[in-house]
Amino acid sequence: MRLRRSLIAVAGAAVAAIALSACAGGSTEPAASDAAVTGEGFPITMEHALGETVIEQAPERVATWGWGSTEAAIALGVYPVAIGEQIWTVGAGNYLPWVEAAYEDAGVELPALLSDPEGGATVPYEEFIEADPDLILAPYSGLTQEQYDTLSEIAPVVAYPEAPWTTPWDEEIRITAEALGLAEQGDELLASISEQLAETAAAHPEFAGKTFAGIWDGDGFVSVYTAADSRIEVLTELGLEVAPSVSKLDTSDGGFYYELSYEQLDQLDADFIVSYHSSKEEADAFLTKPEVQAIPAVAAGKVAQVYDPVTVSSVSPPTALSFDWEGGLPALVDAIAAALAQK
Structure with missing residues (x-):
């Protein structure tokens, strides 16, 4: 479908940016298997409901928490190394089908699943520490101030802009893209989705x-x-x-x-x-x-x-x-x- 092709194109652009960045720096190192970000504009300051987060440099190990930021990152060519599990949806130890398919299609190792048996009521801090992220994306989540503060001791955390579990779907994609230094690719992704929605409305x-x-x-x-x-x-x-x-x-x-x-x-x-x-x-x-x-x-x-x-x-x-x-x-x-x- 058109959207899937657009996602692949956006992800391809992100990968191309990684390759160009490596060439420009004269590096012969292969790209990391978890698709490290080489976006622009760092350091980046993100303001949200729970504080202000400074992302000093392009993250190499992204973790996600809550809903949707995993997919937003993947659609931008970034494959998180740890993601919150979806107990109610697919049960413990399983992946959402579209997430699993994306990793398999890209030939990337599946991420660690962060235990979430209570829908965000508790946070598995030790599992986050083990995953060793340098950025935690949670723009559509139920993080409390205490949870945010504790997670921020592990890595910079990007939370929701206003209230828990109310971030609009397009704003979540925009926030994720900005945090990754891929704002332009985020705009392209949103344009693809908006085109599909407009076509559906017209039909x-x-x-x-x-x-x-x-x-x-x-x-x-x-x-x-x-x-x-x-x-x-x-x-x-x-x-x-x-x-x-x-x-x-x-x-x-x-x-x-x-x-x-x-x-x-x-x-x-x-x-x-x-x-x-x-x-x-x-x-x-x-x-x-x-x-x-x-x-x-x-x-x-x-x-x-x-x-x-x-x-x-x-x-x-x-x-x-x-x-x-x-x-x-x-x-x-x-x-x-x-x-x-x-x-």
Whole structure:
């Protein structure tokens, strides 16, 4: 697909920059297997919600924490030596399929997996020390100030710009590129993704102005994702609009989701619903659950569903490597089109 070819082109440009830099310096040393960065503009100062980080020189061993920065780095031709594991998505000791494929395609050794059994609630500091990074990227994460301060004793850390788990997908790519000294390549990558999204929007003019809400069914409540959540924000790039009821009912105080009791579901008014589930069985059960029939769009059959952990992760939000992953965003777009076509 066009995006995949563009990613390869961007990564190729980064590798070419490495080769040119080596020639300019008269070096005969081979490039490091973890694709050390030879970007420009160092030292680089990054300001974020948890402080100010100075990256003195081009990093040679990058570690990532949270979501999406691994893929952003890879798409820019940089292969981290250690990454946070995704327990809920693929289980302990496994890699996201698009990440594993990227390393295998590049012939690069798979990175160390940093233990994350609690979704960022704890940080495996000893594993970070063992990985010996000279830069830690965590622009879409839940790092606390204490965790950030402790990690900063190991290596410079780039955290989120405003609040935990709310960094827009495009801003995460931009932050990652800047921290790596590859801002120009980051702009090219974002332009490729934006072109793909624009083409998708043009192919679905029926999306323009239609309102939606993204939810996850709980026990006696549903979790409603706010406009601050990247999985929601990326869908607005297709001409869709977050339903006004989402912000009207919001109790998150700037968070990326809030809980809405079953008693309030009739107030969640939208043209259609995007529902996320951990399995096909859960997704099917949701559609027939009496309580959620109070949501007008559910009662009308206007629901686009995403299920199974890997597929949910591929669009929650999409990353630099998963925008065109089979079964991910393209399948969700088809599901949305089908939901809107319901009479």
